[in-house]
Amino acid sequence: MIEPSPATTRVAAFEVFLTRYLNPDGSLTADPPAFARDREQARAMYALMVRTRLFDRKAVALQRTGLLGTYAAVLGQEAIGTAIGHALAAEDIFIPAYREYAAQFARGVPMHAILQYWGGDERGMAYPEGTPSHHDFPLSVPIATHVPHAIGVAYAIKLKQERRVVMASCGDGATSKGDWYEAISAARIWNLPIVFLVSNNGWAISMPSHRQTGAATFAQKGLAGGLPSEQVDGNDVIATRAVLAAAIERARDGGGPSLVEALTYRLHDHTTADDARRYRAEAEVAAAWERCPLKRYKAYLEAAGFWSADDEAALVADGTAAAEAAAQTFLNLPPQAPEAIFDHLYAELPSSMRWQRDEVRARGPVDGGH
Numbered sequence: 001m002i003e004p005s006p007a008t009t010r011v012a013a014f015e016v017f018l019t020r021y022l023n024p025d026g027s028l029t030a031d032p033p034a035f036a037r038d039r040e041q042a043r044a045m046y047a048l049m050v051r052t053r054l055f056d057r058k059a060v061a062l063q064r065t066g067l068l069g070t071y072a073a074v075l076g077q078e079a080i081g082t083a084i085g086h087a088l089a090a091e092d093i094f095i096p097a098y099r100e101y102a103a104q105f106a107r108g109v110p111m112h113a114i115l116q117y118w119g120g121d122e123r124g125m126a127y128p129e130g131t132p133s134h135h136d137f138p139l140s141v142p143i144a145t146h147v148p149h150a151i152g153v154a155y156a157i158k159l160k161q162e163r164r165v166v167m168a169s170c171g172d173g174a175t176s177k178g179d180w181y182e183a184i185s186a187a188r189i190w191n192l193p194i195v196f197l198v199s200n201n202g203w204a205i206s207m208p209s210h211r212q213t214g215a216a217t218f219a220q221k222g223l224a225g226g227l228p229s230e231q232v233d234g235n236d237v238i239a240t241r242a243v244l245a246a247a248i249e250r251a252r253d254g255g256g257p258s259l260v261e262a263l264t265y266r267l268h269d270h271t272t273a274d275d276a277r278r279y280r281a282e283a284e285v286a287a288a289w290e291r292c293p294l295k296r297y298k299a300y301l302e303a304a305g306f307w308s309a310d311d312e313a314a315l316v317a318d319g320t321a322a323a324e325a326a327a328q329t330f331l332n333l334p335p336q337a338p339e340a341i342f343d344h345l346y347a348e349l350p351s352s353m354r355w356q357r358d359e360v361r362a363r364g365p366v367d368g369g370h
Contacts, residue, residue, distance in 0.1 A: 014220065014223045016216075016217050016219045016220055016223070016229065016230060016231055017230050017231065018230070018231040018232065018233065018263075019230065019231070019232045019233065019239045019242065019243050020232070020233040020236050020239050021033075021036070021236055021238040021239045021242070022233070022236040022237075022238055022239065022296050022297065022300055023296070024235075024290055024291045024295075024296050025296065025299060026295075026296045026297070026298070026299025026300040026302075026303060027299075027300075027303075028300070032238050033238065033241075033242045035086075035241065035242075036238045036300075037304075039306050041086075042301060042304070042306050043301070043306055043307065043311075044086075045082050045083075045086060045237055045241070045297070046237075046294075046297055046298065046301055046307065046315075047315055047319075048078075048082045048085065048086075048102050048105065048106055049078040049079060049082050049102065049237065049293065049294050049297065050294065050315050050316065050319055051105070051315075051318075051319040051322060051323075052074060052078045052081065052082070052101055052102040052105065053074075053075065053078055053294060053319075054316070054319040054320050054322070054323045055101065055105075055111050055114075055319075055322070055323045055326065056073050056074050056075055056078075056101070056268075057323070058323035058324065058326070058327055059071050059073070059114070059115060059118070060073055060268070060272060062115065062327060062330075063118075063272045064272070067327075067331060068115060068118055068119055068330075069118050069119055069120055070118065070271050070272050070273045071118045071271060071272045072098045072099055072118075072141075072270070072271045072272075073099075073268035073269065073271070073272070074099045074100075074101050074102070074268075075266070075267040075268040076201070076235075076264060076265050076266055076267030076268070076288065076292065076293070077099055077199060077201060077234065077264050077265075077266065077293075078102055078293055078294060079234060079235055079236065079237035079240055079264070079293035079294075079297070080099075080100065080102075080169075080197070080199055080234045080240055080262050080264060081099070081100040081101055081102030081103040081104070081106075082102040082103070082106070082237050082241075083237050083240035083241035083244055084100055084102070084103035084106075084167060084169065084197070084244060085102055085103040085104075085105070085106025085107060086106065086241050087241050087244040087245040087248055088103070088107070088132070088165070088167060088248065089164075089165070089248075089252075090107075090132040091132075091162075091163075091164050092132075092164055092165045092166070092167065092248070093135055093136060093137070093153055093157075093164065093165075093166045093167070094107060094132075094133075094136040094137070094166075094167050094169075095136070095137040095140075095146055095147075095149055095150050095153070095166060095167065095168040095169070096136070096137065096139055096140065096146075096169050097139070097140055097146070097169050097170045097171060097174070097199075098139045098140065098141055099171075099199065100169055101114055104133060104136070107131060107132040107133040107136060108127065108128055108130075108131025108132055108133040108134070109127050109128075109131075109133045109136075110128070110326065110329075111322065111323065111325075111326030112124075112326040112327075112329040112330040112333075113125075113126075113127065114139075115326060115327065115330040116330060116333070117138065117139055119330065121333070121336060122340075122343075122344065123333075123336070125138035125139075137149065143170075143171075143173060143174050143177060144170060144174035144175075144177035144179040144180045145179055146168065146170075147168050147170055147174065147179055147180050147183040147196070148179050148182060148183045148186075149168075150166045150167075150168035150183060150187075150194050150196075151183050151186045151187060151190075151192065151194070153166050154166045154187070154192035154193050154194045154257075155190060155192060157192075157193055158190070158191075158192060158193065163252050164193065164252070165193045165194070165195060165248050165251045165252050166192075166193060166194045166195070167194070167195045167197060167244075167248070168183070168194060168195075168196055168197070169196075169197040169198075169199065170196075170197070170198060170199070171198070171199050171200075171201065171204060172198060172199070172200040172201065172202075172203075172204055172209055172212065172218055173204025173205070173207065173212060174198070175198055175212075175213070175218050175221050176204070176212055176213065181221075181225070183196070184196065184221070184222060184224075184225035184227060184257075184259070185225050187225070187227070187256075187257035188225050188226040188227055188256065188257055191254075191256040191257070192256065192257055193251040193252060193254075193256070193257070194251060194257040195244065195247045195248055195251055195257065195258055195259075195260065196222065196227070196257065196258070196259045196260070197244065197259075197260050197262060198218050198219075198259065198260070198261045198262065199234060199262050199264055200218050200234070200261050200262065200263050200264065201264045201265055201266040202264075202265055202266065203266055203270070203276075203280070205270045205274065206270075206274075206276075206278070206279040217231060217261060218261045219231050219259060219260075219261040221259070222258070222259030227256075227257050227258050227259045228247075228250075228258040228259070229258065229259040229260075229261070230243065230258075230259075230260060230261070231260075231261045231262075231263060232244075232260055232261070232262050232263070233262075233263055234262030234263050234264035234293075235263070235264050235265070235291050235292070235293040235296065236293070236296065236297075237293060237297050238297075238300075240262055243260055244260060247260055264293075265288035265291065267285065267288060267289065267292075298312075335365070337361070337365070338360050338361070338363070338364070338365055339357045339358075339360045339361040341360070342356070342357040342360075
């Protein structure tokens with residue numbers, strides 16, 4: 001810290017606030033928002049969290065048995081996607097990273113489409129017409145490259161004078177990329193209707209947060225760009241939805257961009273190609289399980305009289321069946337023709353690629369059509 005002297009004058013000061021309604025045991029820190037006191041809304045959020053976890057479990061099982069490509073699990077971060085899905089309006093645009101499946105399910109993406117994506121089939125990114133997801137962006141595995149896309153989308157919204165908001169989500173590691181900083185800067189300068197969501201799960205693959213940055217929070221990186229920035233307990237679905245909803249409506253009303261850092265923990269490996277046991281202590285993961293978002297929210301629902309053991313059994317049965325059905329739909333899809341890799345790259349395929357496509361087409365499928 002720089003010590004002030006008679007020759008210095010304070011020109012700016014900043015604070016970062018954390019919002020939490022639910023303690024890890026499910027007890028309240030303050031009176032919750034109206035949506036959390038509404039029985040049906042409260043139950044719907046929990047149902048989405050549980051169904052997402054059951055889907056996640058099935059997807060990992062498919063990968064482990066050789067039926068799916070590398071998959072990024074969402075275990076432990078279900079509250080964030082659920083909050084996004086309930087906070088965004090149908091007309092808003094979501095530009096996700098790759099762990100926000102709950103938000104995508106809430107916006108109309110079928111479960112099997114996510115499996116298609118991780119199976120290397122781009123048809124899974126053609127989200128259904130007539131759903132909010134139809135104008136959303138597909139998953140983005142490259143780190144932070146999708147965040148500047150939000151600038152172009154939001155600028156178009158501003159030019160067209162539409163009351164729509166863009167939400168761009170990413171992990172903590174993305175905030176170390178130049179793409180991310182450029183987007184933060186442009187968003188404030190042009191006062192664009194964007195909410196940047198940083199899911200801080202403690203690790204950027206094997207890189208812990210304290211080795212990524214010397215900053216006390218990731219939220220304060222938004223302050224450097226002039227954005228209202230704050231933290232939220234990302235394992236508290238009530239707090240996360242409330243904070244995101246406030247930021248979304250502020251942007252919708254012309255208040256410009258903001259940044260929300262959601263504190264959570266990745267309970268699974270980074271992806272199924274990773275083994276987190278090589279760099280994370282078992283005690284750390286065990287402690288994180290005590291902060292599980294489903295555990296704490298279920299405790300809240302039970303205390304409020306919104307949930308019962310019978311409700312839980314019915315939800316698990318229904319969610320398991322939905323995940324199994326999605327897996328079968330995915331596995332039963334006919335494979336794409338090999339030349340499909342040339343589709344959707346250009347409105348009109350350049351001549352330099354046409355001969356390549358024709359050659360692939362002439363060779364036909366290999367390995368039984370896959």
